[in-house]
Amino acid sequence: MMAAERNPVSCYLDERTFRLCCQLFLQHSETIKDGWSWEQIKGTDEGFMKKTLLIPVKSSVLHEQPESSVQDEDMVTDNIQANVEDETAGVQAVCEIHAVLRYEYHVLYSFSYQIPVLYFRASALDGQPLSLEEVWRNVHLNYRQRLQQGPWDTLTQQEHPLLGQPFFMLHPCRTEEFMKPALDLAQAENKRVNYIVTWLSVVGPVIRLDVPLSYSTESDISLHYAAK
Incomplete structure (x- = not known):
């Protein structure tokens, strides 16, 4: 007898x-002190997961530059270190090309x-919000090359559906392009997955949000994703 064919897994939830x-x-975030929390909207049943990060970036992110002058961050650092006259000057130069964003x-x-959908907002430490163009840069x-091919289809500005404030959003x-193959593979191998972990591991790094590997390896936070 032929084995019964599995039903395809829906990428929706x-x-x-x-x-x-x-x-x-x-629960796992609390265990590893990763900074995520649940924000409940007062007087409603609605809420969302939230995390805040301080991220060092090149200061050129905050200033428009010709595309040809924007270099890889590692190349910029290497050039500075190769041309400074002494260690003190080198440290000062490296600091000057970086800013910290929230x-x-x-x-x-x-x-x-x-x-799930990922919304975010970004600002300098003085509270000045970044423009959409600065976020793109x-x-x-x-992921920058793909973004340049269709920025409005990938990362845009929208009103936060629960807060009514301007936020950026990864469309x-x-x-379905990346979740369906991942869920189909998990079903074929009879593996448990956590939809949020798999999804966030793909979309988060686009905007500097990484998901520690322990989220994927900790079986207690996973579940069988049934076909629909």
């Missing part, structure tokens, strides 16, 4: 599954798309 994935994610990330459930180098329209 309901709000209950989203909340469960977030709960398990947050990123605040929110993971929300989208009822329209039936998937601060996208991780590995969720391509979520």
Whole structure:
């Protein structure tokens, strides 16, 4: 007899599954002190996951430059270190090309798309918010080329659906492209996964948000994602 064919796994999830994935994610975050929390909207049943990071970047992120003058961060650092006259001057030069930005990330459930969506806002330490163009320039180098091909389809500015404030958003329209193969593989290998971990591990690094490996290896935060 032929083995029964498995039903394809849906890359969408309901709000209950989203909340469960977030709960398990947050439990592990508390264990490793990763800084995630759940923010409840007062007087409602709605909420979202939240994390704030301070991220060092090149100061050129905050100032428009011709594209040809923007170099890889490692190349800039190497050039500075090769030309400084002494160690003190080198340290000073490296510090001068960096700024520190404050990123605040929110993971929300989208009822329209039936998937999680990553919202964020970014500002300098003095509170001055970054423009959309500055955020585009601060996208991780590995993803910058793809962003330039269609920035408005990838990263844009939207009103936060729960706070009513201007936020940036990674557009969720391509979520199925990477989530469906990942979930199909997990089903084929009978492995447990946490949708939020898998999804955030892909979209987070685009905007400087990394997910520690322990989220993927800790079985207690995973669950079987059933076919629909």
